Amino acid sequence: MDSKEKQFLELLDAHKGILYKVGRMYTNTVADREDLHQEIIIQLWKSYDNFKGESMFSSWMYRVAVNTAITYFKNEKRHSGALSYEQIQEPAQENYNAEKDQQMEVFYAAVQQLNPVEKAIIFYYMEGLSHKDIGMQLGITEVNTRVKLNRIKEKLQQLIKKTDYES
Known part of the structure; x- marks a missing residue:
């Protein structure tokens, strides 16, 4: 293994949480998540x-990960209608909180109903990027980012209300 490959693998390992987050935002099943992770890693290496x-x-x-996810699902048309709550191997949490876990499941179910660009915007927002940085990542203006983000938040609230989840 050459030093370039070793450095890449070390960086990938240090930031593997990004793969998990993007996969969770854009996929419903473990199989789709694994396929997307592979595609992202290939694009990162390329x-x-x-x-x-x-x-x-x-x-x-x-x-790279978000752009790959958007392109991957546009090209593959992999959207499945219903969410599958399979046994998913998620990162271990030190303090497991059943209520928070349920809230996250409801949230991710709502996110699955967003289009790929909306998912990217909410993903970047959750990662703490500014409106300006989100816009730069996606090639839209800061003002457009603000407007889209507000609409996405409202849409998510409506989707979550439809589930009759209260908390």
């Missing part, structure tokens, strides 16, 4: 030579 270190690796990885 474009690794283009990473110049001008931004943090994690920022670059987010951009």
Whole structure:
């Protein structure tokens, strides 16, 4: 294994949570999640030579992962109608909270009903990116980002209300 490959694998391992988050946002099943993870890793490796270190690796990885997810599902038309609550291996939580876990399941079920760009915007927002940075990542204006984000939040609230989930 050469040093470039080793460095890539170390960075990928250090930021593997990004793969989990993007996969969770864009897929319903473990099989689709694994396929998407593989596609993201392939795209990261293919474009690794283009990473110049001008931004943090994690920022670059987010951009590649989200763009790959959007393209992957546009090309593959992999949207399945119903969510599958299979046994999913998720990162271990030190303090398991059943109520919070249920809230996250309801939230992710609502997110699954968003279109790919809406998912990207809410994903970047959840990661703490500013409106300006979200816009830069997606090639839209800061004002457009604000408007879309407000609409997405309202849409998510309506979707969650439809589930009759209260908390």
